[in-house]
Amino acid sequence: MVHGEDSDLDEMFPLPPGIRLRPLKCGSNPVSPVIPLPSPGELARSDPERAALVLHHADDKLGVRVEVREVRESGRLVAYANCTDARLLGKGAVSAVLFAPNEGPLIGKTIPLNTPELHGCSGSADFGKFADVAKELGASMGVVVFLLT
Secondary structure (H helix, E strand, O other): OEEOOOOHHHHHOOOOOOOOOOOEEOOOOOEOOOEEOOOHHHHHOOOOOOOOOEEEEEEOOOOEEEEEEEEOOOOEEEEEEEEOOHHHOOOOEEEEEEEOOOOOOEEEEEEEOOEEEOOEEEEEEEEEEHHHHHHHHOOEEEEEEEEEO
16 A cells, blocks of 8 residues: 555545645555563663563565664664665655554654665664653554655
């Protein structure tokens, strides 16, 4: 599905004159697997034995890979996106939305594709303190990925 290219969404939800949305592309598997989150007690302890949380998601149809990673040194949750389409450098972005599987809250970030790579482009975005994200989402999370062109 692509929003903004004569889709049914444009007819169902017309925008005011002069307002245009970036086309949004959904791949064949926009939703990642759901993974468990550490409990608030586990996050409060700086236990070196606990592995840092890493959530991987790839959508080969879109040419996009996203990794959401806990940065243990800062206690933050950061998303890294890579895109194989070098033409999107400085123009495109990846939308990464963290979700709780049981109709919980959504936490989204737009990741600008502003870094050139050997085979495409990349970017990153900070979701904030991992403890705050885990408190908001609960026991588990996944990520939904869209490509903005």
